[in-house]
């Protein structure tokens with residue numbers, strides 16, 4: 344028997360007064376598994392994460408099923424959800440500055456999480472905090488623990504956030520754009536730490552980003568989101584080597600790489616024309632049709648479902664033999 | 671290489687530029703120490719050429735652009751525009767310089783006034799640079815160049831996506847008809863598919879208008895795609911210059927190699943060699 348999934352989401356909708364930011368999402372992250380959620384700005388990635396955490400903005404409601412740790416999170420009270428946050432499921436937010444308390448020392452903030460859920464005393468919690476900071480490769484942990492957020496660099500703050508998320512050995516860690524604000528050298532270091540620490544704890548990871556290389560490096564499976572729906576879902580290697588949905592294909596083609604740049608400067612990136620539609624004006628049928636190069640009448644009329652054979656929700660999938668990434 | 675050097679006629683150049691900042695005193699009577707941000711920098715761009723500048727956080731890239739655009743006067747060295755020393759030139763020359771060198775910033779949302787309609791924002795640079803002429807015609811010309819519809823003029827910044835706003839920011843920089851555009855991380859706040867639209871636009875502008883483009887970005891592939899020559903800066907010195915794809919595939923300077931090694935690609939990620 345395999346262990347129960349870290350999270351299983353079925354037909355999730357996130358709605359507000361007739362608007363739907365997420366429209367029928369289903370996916371499973373197995374225990375210790377790693378899934379990436381990609382998609383352009385506004386496609387509903389953060390709303391999905393907030394729904395799983397029970398932290399939706401005021402007025403927004405989640406509908407559907409979210410199975411985690413033997414319960415359906417949708418049916419849980421706010422109090423029960425809050426008792427769970429940081430313990431069985433935790434989140435690393437995109438902007439560390441706005442999610443760390445600016446007037447509390449960073450070490451105390453980690454220790455708070457440990458004390459709240461671990462039932463240990465002050466002294467013991469601080470000891471565990473220093474251990475965690477050492478695991479995060481933070482320099483001079485004793486000293487750094489006594490610093491306030493504004494006294495440490497961006498990369499250090501991000502590692503403090505990860506330490507807080509890992510503190511109680513959660514079954515699932517949700518990381519929303521954890522490295523977007525960091526420069527390449529610091530990004531690589533943070534990803535390595537996150538990778539090693541989740542593996543050690545057998546924590547599952549849900550990695551949210553619009554950065555395809557980050558997903559390729561970190562995840563086993565990927566779900567590609569567009570306008571509140573998953574349009575393609577499958578093993579990372581399969582989806583990125585041979586995308587079947589035209590949006591996924593477009594994302595991969597928009598990515599400049601050293602191999603596809605002509606030395607004489609004549610190369611041209613394929614870009615996806617247009618932009619993600621705003622919520623009140625979602626196109627009919629396949630929401631991608633106004634930007635799709637091969638859309639037909641059926642695309643405009645009927646919404647495609649994920650096809651088990653291709654993994655893509657598309658009436659005219661990209662042929663199986665057209666790799667998008669030059670190799 | 672020698673042939674290229676002889677032919678080059680830079681439009682805008684830094685010659686042996688050094689800049690340092692005074693640090694605050696640590697004790698009342700102690701000496702003020704200073705910190706050298708740029709050290710003997712040579713850097714230039716020609717008409718119709720896109721040049722890149724890359725380097726780790728804190729290396730001095732933004733400081734270099736401030737000197738290049740005349741916002742800061744260097745302690746040593748020259749800034750030359752069209753062969754003339756900017757800081758030795760007269761008032762008329764200085765005015766011509768300010769119109770000719772324009773800047774595009776990283777975050778279009780924070781660089782545009784939220785209460786100002788796009789039409790008004792586009793006129794701003796003409797007003798502050800006291801440029802006369804048929805402004806309506808100029809606005810339409812520039813909107814065409816960046817591929818924006820005229821209906822944009824009556825709208826406010828919040829009604830646009832990030833990619834469209836960056837086009838508007840580029841349009842505003844183009845209004846005074848500059849000859850050099852300096853862009854500091856112009857696409858890092860944008861999504862991949864939108865980023866491609868903006869990069870293609872910048873490339874077209876360099877060709878069609880014979881603009882000089884100075885382009886700063888932390889994504890090396892983006893720099894390689896957009897520029898034909900790149901300088902690597904580390905701790906205030908230019909440590910390597912070359913054609914981007916060659917330089918990034920065979921880095922010589924340790925600073926270049928560090929940057930190259932940290933780059934993630936879809937392929938290296940899938941191959942399991944990225945981290």
Ligand SMILES: Nc1ncnc2c1ncn2[C@@H]1O[C@H](COP(=O)(O)OP(=O)(O)OP(=O)(O)O)[C@@H](O)[C@H]1O
Pocket residue numbers: 364382383384385386387388389390391400553621622
């Ligand atoms: N508090 C809110 N009130 C109203 N609409 C919102 C709110 N937050 C998000 N939205 C809308 O919900 C949709 C999905 O937003 P979401 O933040 O989930 O996107 P995302 O995929 O995380 O994008 P990004 O990459 O920019 O973070 C967008 O159309 C957005 O404008």
Ligand SMILES: Nc1ncnc2c1ncn2[C@@H]1O[C@H](COP(=O)(O)OP(=O)(O)OP(=O)(O)O)[C@@H](O)[C@H]1O
Pocket residue numbers: 691705707725726727728729730731732733734
């Ligand atoms: N006004 C100032 N006074 C003192 N130090 C300064 C000042 N402006 C910049 N510096 C320092 O000069 C160095 C170079 O800064 P600069 O902003 O040019 O770096 P950068 O290469 O643009 O970095 P990033 O990629 O993070 O934007 C940094 O160490 C910075 O802290």
Ligand code: SF4
Pocket residue numbers: 588589590629630631632635636637638639642647656657658659660
């Ligand atoms: S369903 Fe139609 S419009 Fe949508 S991606 Fe497929 S081909 Fe394009």
Ligand SMILES: [Mg+2]
Pocket residue numbers: 388389390519
């Ligand atoms: Mg988001």
Ligand SMILES: [Mg+2]
Pocket residue numbers: 731732733
């Ligand atoms: Mg800078």
